[in-house]
Amino acid sequence: MNIIGISAFYHESLCCLLQDGELVAAVAEERFTRVKFDRRLPINAFRYCLEAGGDLNPADIDCIAYYEQPSKKLSRQLAMGLDASVDPTFRWVDAGRPEREVRERLGYAGRFLTFEHHLSHAASSFYYSGFDEAAVLTVDGVGEWATTTYGRGCGAALELLEEVRFPNSLGLLYSAITDFLGFRVLSDEYKVMGLAPYGVPRFKEEMATLLRPGPAGQFSLNMEFFDFAQPARMFTDALPALLGIPQRVPESEITHVHKDIARSLQVVLEEMLLEKVCHLHSVAPSRNLCMAGGVALNCVAVRRLREEGPFPEVFVQPAAGDSGAALGAAALAHVELTGERPSASRLEHVYLGPAYGSERVAALLDAAALDAHDHRDAEEALLEAVVDRLCAQQVIGWFQGRMEFGPRALGARSILADPRDPAMRDKLNALVKKREGFRPFAPAILAERLGEHMDLDRDSPFMTETCQVNSALALPAITHVDGSARVQTVSHATNPRFARLIERFFARTGCPLLVNTSFNVRGEPIVNTPEDAIRCMANSELDALALEDFLIDREGLPAQVRRSTRLKTFSEQLARERIASAEASVHPRLSSDIEGWRPGEESLPSGVYTFV
Amino acid sequence: MTPEQLAASLATEEGLTLFRALQSAGAFGRAEQPAPTDGPQSILDWEPREEEGELVFLRKQGLRGKPKRLHAEHPDTFRVCLFGESLAAGFPLAPAYTPSTVLEVLLAQSCGSAAPPGLRVEVIDLALPNMGPSEQLRVCEAASQLQPDLCVFLTGNNWYYGLSLEPGASPEARVRYAQRLESGEAPALARAFREALLARAEVMTRSLIEYARAGGAQALVVIPASNLEWERRAPVPWLEGGAQARWHHQLQRAEDALAAGDYEVARTAAEEMATMDTNTTGVPERVLARVHEGLGDHVAAREARLLALEPANWQNVCWALPVVSPSMAEVMRSAAEDAAAPCIDLAEVIASRSATGRSGFDLFYDQCHLNVEGIQLAMEAVAAKIRTLSSGAASRDLGGAASSEDPPRAPAPRPIIAASGALQAAHWVSRFEPQARPDALCARLVILLQEAMDHSPLALEALRGWLELRSLDAPPDLNAALARAACIPGLAGLLRDPRLNAPLFKASLEALEARDCAEIEQILSRAIGSYERRFHEGLELSSALFRDCFWERTPEGERDSDRQHSEPIYRALWPESRFSFLCSGEAPLRVRAVARAAHTGASLSMKVNGEGPVLSQALTGAWQRWEARLEPLALRRGLNTLSLEWAPPSLPGEVPLEAARRRFAMGAEAEVFPTFGELYSLRLERDQGADRPRSAEDAGRRSR
Structure with missing residues (x-):
């Protein structure tokens, strides 16, 4: 049974595929479109999920599950009032849009189910937790009416017992x-x-x-x-x-x-x-x-x-925000259609996005005339070379295997560095990530060494909690001002190459941790393709990039690549100016012939869709 | 009624339709116009500054080149502001060569003998590609801060923005579409659009003149001309009684007859089409023009081509063509006359050059953008007109007409800029223009490319580089060939476009082969190699990268300039869909497709390089898989085209149009053009005999 879960039209959109109860693909649309927090219908993600499911097409889908109930949400929006000064088009008074878009734009004719927003959240956690039974707490800005819910799950059953309603949030x-x-x-x-x-x-x-x-x-x-x-x-x-x-x-x-x-x-x-x-x-x-x-x-x-x-x-749940509610909607649809709980085991990893093999990377490097070290069939040499650079206080882009879903980079599309370097945090913030200096970085640590360096007695594979750093090592790059760190434990079972890399670093330095931050620069989504990774390298001060089996040093990046990835094309200029033109309000002299005309809602301020 | 009850009601078609009706009646209020701001305002990219008590404007680095400084006060300068869209901005020759730069030189050369000594002439470029009418009005209002002596309005091509059935239309606009559909079929929408456009042309012309005068300037209205040789393939909307199938049948009949020189048959077919579509597509009018041309009646041909311009920019499914239609030109002329403002109709200027009134590719790059000769001709007419105007202030009078013995000569661009313009135009035309006749398009492209190479030897390098960038191994911005190809300024868009662009690819090969360009074989081999590698994992031919026609896109694509959020399924809006690819032609390939019909009784046949069909398939409304083997005999080394031919829908148009009307009444988007068939996937793979099982790694790999 193939069930697609979708969250869209609010936060960043996401699509996932549940195949016979197993989560086989999940990816946010922003990774394909390169528009951060892209909330449009996840059509690229949808196509990817079907491909990952084994060359499926829309006729092979048994159900598409949507993560909230549009008409119920509309009732809350209506209760907030109809204010033409906020959005005179009132496009949002169209509860049929999600189903219409799913059917017409995705070419889907089958069963379409909607589930309450917070029930989707609850399901996205409980059904993937591996717990037979659990209490469930969901807390966010607002769904339909609920902002917080208290629930209970047991086996395939999941119920919400109490909710706090908007505007109390x-x-x-x-x-x-x-x-x-x-x-x-x-x-x-x-x-x-x-x-x-x-x-x-x-x-x-x-x-x-x-x-x-x-x-x-x-x-x-x-x-x-x-x-x-x-x-x-x-x-x-x-x-x-x-x-x-x-x-x-x-x-x-x-x-x-x-x-x-x-x-x-x-x-x-x-x-x-x-x-x-x-x-x-x-x-x-x-x-x-x-x-x-x-x-x-x-x-x-x-x-x-x-x-x-x-x-x-x-x-x-690692993608605990609204995008991840797609996982819950898909699980709820599975329960509704089969009467059974989807997979009883805990979500072990989040590497459910696209992968690009070394052969494709090789062709890319050749066409781009990038000088890269080829470590195909020589992983040991690749890892040692990366460790060499980490020990030389270099910042490394790490691109391996299937992309992770959710807001955190967990070793598939990561930027790595030596956590012991006192200057590393400032270097990363200023030169690589180009972000505010106060923000801390997270460590990835070998699961088996966790207790020696962190005040944490259980695995934390998804960076979903912080703990105190109690290492004998000085780890200034990953230790926040209050002595805490948001840790990711890395295991050989779920990300073997990443684990082996940290192992090599540990063997060389005695430090079983690395700085692990998302592979992107400020304002951009995490990279998806090898091309994205190279562009990101060109647009930042990354010292080297481990791209599947290849290692590219900054010197191997031709100047023309650095220039061309920054070049704005004429068509981009046109597009920007057209958008600017479209966003301008209608001139009063023309208002009679196009009264109420407004551009597509994607260009409206996000707040309009946030709270109405 | 509780919010829940109200929402439940609005979630129904009836409830939402009622809501939209109330909204259209203003029951929920209107958006307030932003209050005008006090103090100096920016004018496009001119930013106001106060320096030593004086107002100056500084231009940031932008499309028009170097930063520049303007003083609001200009006692010794005759200041002209030129307003408009991409035509006035000089696309694709900008920023090096624009109507503004040409006009400034012409005016400087031609100050009459009565002009005060030391008077300078400056032309300020306030044109911007893609500018809509509201923005134009704002710019014109703000431009009074520059205290121009004269405002020249070379504008009108984009005035349809916001009026056509494009995505982004407001729910209120859609309600009006519904009302129109209720009172007539799809042509009623086209008529409604035309009425609105003409009304807008009147308001715009009048307003621009008023704003210029309010700022103390004279106004000169310059009506853009159109390229009457421009061909396009526009879809026909749903017609009553299933007439769209007959329309397509007659079009095919007309094309066959034209090819055979049987003009009477072509005329009869075109006239029948015109009866059916009532001038909503321009297609029968263009066929008639070709009939007249074949019979040597150039006056009738010109009339037919002018009529074909009328519906050029109303469709919602394809590139709405930026042009000024003849009836719009008439309204502009009349509005200028009513306001006693001087006016130049460039169509008349061009027509007066020859007995046939030819207005074609000798002056235009595409449907509306003037080439070097076109800009020179237009600006000479504008300069001549300006010289006849009195500034009203003797201190800044240009001094009347220049002496006829020494007529001012428009400057020529540097050769490399002319080459850049021709290359960009070729790219633009190949990307955006529906192919009415692929061979004619290719011939046109070859002419442009040859012209570019005539202007500068670097054009050959650029073209060779562009071909290298067709490799699938690396996107153009990462491809090492980019640096070599970017030897001419202004080609960034051309070079960075990742699409195969079969028409331009074919034309480039022809043009380069004609120049005995070395390395072509090597470049082609590399590009083919990149495709052959991709065949292992499968190449999704239905993606925008491989479509021959960029315009065959659905509404979302219209506002998605980067095309990364493209449609998940391909919808054929024409009986034929063409996809191109490169291959070695040495090994068999397999096409695996998932398609469905958008109407009953549909069928699909597939041809390779015009031969076949290699497959014929009846389609239903459900997605179906089918596949075909492409034998090496059917394939060529290099560019290959896979064409899908869909049967035209026989469904009476009343049914889908009623569905569209109901959707519009709800304020939702709707389609008034037929879809011939839909593709979820059209995957081209190396034929490896029996299907191999897909590995887990394959499953995680994305090829699109």
Whole structure:
């Protein structure tokens, strides 16, 4: 049985294929289109999934499962009001669009099922957790109406017991403060989390004014401070007044006040989650907790829940945000169609995207006249060469096998470096990743060496939680200001080449860890193809690139490649200017003949689709 | 009613239709226009600055070249601002050679004897490719800050933006389409579009003149001309009673008759087509023009070609052609006359050059963009007109007409720029133009390429490089050949386009072979090798990379300039679909396809290089797999074309048009053109006899 799961039209879209209950492919559309957070129908991802399923076509699909219920979502949007100043086209008043697009654009004529947003989240965690039974917590900005749900799963059964409804939302609170702090909503919340350890929680009282606890699983936001209907700003004038500073201008200096606000928010979030997890345990007692929803990507909070909460076992779906809800929708469809739970085993890895073999890479390198070391049938030499460079404090692009899905690079499309180098963090931030200097990097560590360096007693293959670094080694590049790290444990079973690389590095240096950050530069999705990897190398200061069995040093990158990947073509100029032209509002003199005309909704500000 | 009940109601067709009707009636309010901003404003890429108490404008590095500084005050300068779209911006010769640069030289040469000594003339380029009408009005309003003496409006080609049935139309616009469909068939939509376009032309012309005058400048309206030799293949919308099948039948009959020189049969067929489509495609009119040309009646041919321009930019499924139609030109002329503004109709300027009124490829690169000679001719007419205008201020009067003994001469571009223009034009034409007649297109492309090589020997290098970049092994931006190919400025778009582009490929080979270009065989071998390697994993021929016609795209592609978010399935909007590839021709290949019919009784046949069919298949509405073996005898070394011929739908147009009307009434997108058939996949593989099992590695590998 072939079931496609789709999430789209909100956050970055994703498509996955569940084949006889086994997840065989999952990939976000952004990786193909190179448009970060691309939320359009995942048509490239869909085609990939069908190909990965064994040369399938749309007639071979038994069901397409969509991750939310459009008409129910519409009821919430309607309740927020019809405001022509936000979007005069009211395109969003079209609950039939997801099914229509799936049928017409994907050429699909079969069964189409929709599932509630938070049920999809819950399923995306529980059915892939390997737990026979578990309590389930989902927390995000908003789905249809729910923003937080408490549930229970057992075997094939999954039920939601209680929900917190819009506008009371921990996710929206976090997004609103993200907005206030001058970062991008639905994108940069993790930066606020990364900023928090630099501050002190001196705004806890103010945060308590914003977020009030309620009975059982409930809590509420003080809506005097928020405005979720406006795309431009998620808060009212009352918020800056409460916090005593104006909204931070994006890209401007980050002050101590900003850091303190971030810290205060993080602390309040953690405390609220802790309280509600205890409530969940009381209504769904279990040793196991499954979590999903965008807030579950807050690995600092997850750590605290694990350490201080009532559930000894916690599973966080690696793509816990909305995109990953496609996995849940597919699983729910499987249960509905078969009456059985999909695979009972835990999701072991996320390497479910496209792969490109060494032969194709060889042809590419030849055509590009790239000077590369050919290590086909000589993996040992490849690994040693990479370790040589890591030990020389070089930054390496690592491109191997099938691409991982989810927001984290986990050793298939990664940038690697020596964590012991005190200058490495600044080098990575400034030259390679081109991002804010305060942001920490994560380590990948051999699973069998975890306990020697981290205060963590279980595998963390998906980087979904943080822990304290307790290594005898100095690891400045991966240790955050509070002594923590967001760790990935690497095993030979799921990523053997990556594990062998770290093993070689350990043998050479005594350090079984590497800095592991996503293979992209700021503003771009993680690379997908070998071509993407080479372009990324050309556009950053990567020292070398391990591209399947080949190793390219920066000197091997011809100057023309560096130039041409940066060159903007005339057609790109045209496209940009056309978009700019289309985005301009209609001139009043023409308004009578094209009244209400607006460009495609993809070009509207994201906020419109965020909260209406 | 609770929000839940309301949402449930709106989730139905009836509920959403009612909502859209109310929305169209303004029940939910309108978007507020942004309030005008105070103080100096930017004008396109001119940014205002105050320097020592004086307002200046600085241009950032952009499409038009070097940064430049302008003072708002210009006591000793006669300042002309030139407004418009890509035509006025000088595509594809810009930024080195543009109407603005030519006009400035002409005016400087031709200041009359009465002009004050020391008077400078400057022409400020305020044209921009792809500019829509709203933006033009804004630019014109803002340009008053430059205090021009004269505003020249060489514009109109893009005024259809936002009016045609393109994707991105608002739900409210769609409701209006529904209303039109209710009162007539698909041609009613074309008529509605035309009415709106003419109304807009009137508003635009009047407004531009008013804005110029409000800023203290005179206005000169220059109506763009069109290339009447331009051929295109436009689809016919759903017609009543299944007439689209008859329309296509008559088109084929007409083409066959034209090829045989039987003009009367061609005329009868074209006239029947014209009766059916009522001037919604321009196709029968072009056939009639060829009939008239065959019979030597050039006046009638010109009339037919002008009529073919009328529907040029309304379709929603293909490249809406930026042109000014004759009726639109008439409205512009009339509006200028009403406002007592001088006006030049470039079509008349061009027509006056010859007895036949020829307006063709001798002056145009494509349907609307003027070549070097065209720009020179147009700007000479504009300069001559300007000289007859009085500035109203003696201190800046150009001094009347220049003496006839010393007529100003338009400057010529540097040869390398002319070569670049011809190469870019060839690329542009091959990518965007529907192929009415592939052979005629190829011949046109060869002429452009030869012209480029005549201008500069570097064009040969660039063309050779372009062929090298057709390799599948590396995308052009990573291919080592890019540096060698980029020896001429302005070719970035051409060189970086990864598509095979069969028409240009074929024309390039012809043009280079005519020059006895060495290395062609070597380049071809490398490109073929890259295809042969891909045949191992399978080459998805239905992707945009291998289609002969870029325009055969569905609405999403229209706004997706990078084509990376293309359609997951290929929809044939014409009875024939062509896909091209390279191969050695030495080994058999296998085509594996997944196709379905969009209508009952459909069938599909496949030809290779025009021979066959190698396969005929009845299709149903469900996806079906089929495959065929391509024998080496049917294949050539080098460029090969796989053509799929779909049976035209016999479905009465009333049925799909009613479905479209209901969709429009809901504010949703809808299609008013027939789809002949659909492909999910058209995969070309090395034929290895029995199907080999796909390995796990294959399964994870993406070839598209």
